[in-house]
Amino acid sequence: MTKLPLLSFIVGTMITSSLSTTVSATIQTQFQLPQGVEYQKAITTPDEFLGYPMGKWHLRHDQLNFYIKNLAEQSPRVALEHSGKSHEDRQQLSLLITSESNHNNIDSILAQRAAVKHGESSKGPLVVWLAYSIHGDEASGVHAAMELSYYLSASNESWVKSLLEETVVIITPSQNPDGMDRFATWANNNRSNTFNADPNNREHHQHWARGRLNHYLADLNRDWLFLRHPESQGRVALFHKWQPHYVGDFHEMGHRSSYFFQPGVPSRTHPLTPQKNQQLTDKIANYHRAALDKVGQPYYSKQSFDDFFYGKGSTYPDINGAIGVLFEQASARGQAQDSPNGVVTLTRAIQNQFATSISSLKGTLALKDELHQYQNDFFKDKQSDSKRQQGVLISTHTDIQRRDEFASLLNQHQIRSHYLTKNVNKADVNFTPNDSLFIPLEQPQSDLITALFDKRTEFEDETFYDVSSFDLAAAFDLTVSEKVSLKAPQFTKNNPTKTSNTIGSNSVAVLLDWQQSASAKVLQQLLANDVIVKYSQKPFSVKHQNTTQNFGAGSLQIHLRQDNISREQLITMLESLSSEHQLKSTAxxxxxxxxxxxxxxPDFKAIQLVKPLLITGDGSNPMEVGQIWHYLDNTLKMPVTLTKGSRLKRLKLSDYSHVLFAHGNYNSLDKTTAIALKAFVKQGGTIVAHKGALRWLKKHELLSSELFDSKQAQALFNTNALTFGDQSALRAKQTIGGAIVNVELDLTHPLNYGLSRPQLKIMKNSILALVAEKPFTVSGQYAKQPLSSGFMAQEYQSVYPQKSAVVAESLGRGQVIGFADNLLFRNIWLGSERIYANALFFAPNSL
Incomplete structure (x- = not known):
């Protein structure tokens, strides 16, 4: 055993201020562990492992993982949890830190954790999960986690030993390995030996698309419900395996702020969150207040941040029987940055995150009995063994793949769902075994089920940190029947759907119904293998096995005699693809x-291979670029060329079929670029553009439709007699942060092929709408009652029914397709993503 000496960690350093002069300031440049503590000598400190003081350089993910693996080898208190890999194959590790006796009894503890969901009393050790840096450029968290891991592994303090006897501490140092490394590389590459605190310094301004996001430029702290990314899937699996009592979610915010911890704004807590949850959050917050008071760090709570959207790390626990707490530290975004509160340093930020990590552990330990009781009460009476159960019926309208994707999502959230064994008719809707699910409400995750289908439109507070609705029935384009009572023989755990796609020796062609969402995936694979595929521009029917089968416009035909592939090879390919994707085909x-x-x-036209060019870089919104990229790359398996907008005028655009614009501000693109794009379209190319990109297209006469945007929107709101204090409420009313709206579809339009219902629900998180010049260019218009769920001011609800959501305009031999909204929202909007597929495969041939 050894005691670390009391070092002089506060040293004078020269920093360049944002002022015009170089000033000398005393700032904390090294992290300081609790002093006067006896630590186990055999355990390597972070500084010893790195070979330099913590915080001198930003940590890379490989350094982090090497160190925590080293801890697991050196300390009997530490074991590792593996929760998969990131997109870039970085291993996601968490540390389990607890007493040796608990480690020896870990299977029993896990059994207790599983049993509590089924109404058994929560007992045994408390489970506290501290998770850091889900945004890769919020670096203080991961550094604090590394120090905390050492501290809990090596400290011989009596309170730490008591903590580990009574608690299993889970530490996830980095929830976004790919973003962490992107940021670390940037910050280290631009670090000076003399700290420069000028906010204008290059160190503090990352290149597009920043380390906040993961490989596909997704904000992983918006993916806890949707689970579109492997990082999220592993994280949620870890949550349900351990069913923690408390989750600490450590972030950073703007450098001008101080330190925030929850509770958030009381009036903006989701109504489904138990009041006791917020009371316990505030009780634990007293420990954070004391810890930060002790080190002289200003802080605040009950402002700015809310507890509404359950797709975030601090709110997902709240609907799943745990207490989730958000922490936000002012960020240096480098080593040091000037702010109105003085110089913000990485080291001071690490110190604060360490302090509130310790206060989380001390607070939860002190409230252990209350946390156990809260979890008992949360899951009490939520399980039923009755053979007749009440629940929710959903249908995907003959789309097997979308149903199974929804079932997979529910399963990852440990929500039980069942397949039907026979047809069930409710409210004139026929729910069949091939396209339906039954979700019992009497199960441990019943509150989460309610949240996933929540459609509220009225709120106590109209300000939202994120979306105001997240109704998954809208995202998956489901028909839902609620409060359905079924007997056990009417449903089963086993998927009854079996697709047999035998192609006979006399078959001349194979048909695929485009209503099946997997048809787009299969189409792309066929085209990539030089198979000629045609689609129908009109409905038709054929005779098959003595029955008449109907096919809608957009249905695919693959002729079995082709010049560049043998019949046997083509049949093998079709049967393999159909089996892989559970796709029903008709020979x-x-x-x-x-x-x-x-x-x-002539009603059948050949589909050309899609060669898309996706605009990235400054001006484009990285998250929406990432959603298009993810859809093309992972869903369709379609090669896509990513390029900066500034390069467009130098490229041979005729090499591509589509130029894709995500939401963004493209004002940096000049007239020469517009001329090149106009020539591209006139020669037969297609532009597909989202939201803000439409302004640039309109400005440069690539789009004829008029735009309704924030300038016109301001005139809708009466500001007479408003006081200075009314400004915040007015801004909330004028903002559409994320509401679900109804769009009426022209089902004869090629952009809507495969959609079976005349109304579709989409996520709207911008004011922009379209006013089409010609009615036949409109494929989607906002409904007379546009709001489906979430918050939208009445002023907007009255004006949108006269506006368009989707237009397709001809220009020469090509077309410009405009979406007022993001149809690929966070890659969870599987209903409207089919329109995007149509824009890729059908637009070049049909408009």
């Missing part, structure tokens, strides 16, 4: 139809 023995054009008629 026909004749080109003759029963109704509509025959299969050899």
């Amino acid at each position: 026909v023995d004749t080109f003759a139809s029963v109704t509509g054009g025959d299969l050899g008629s």
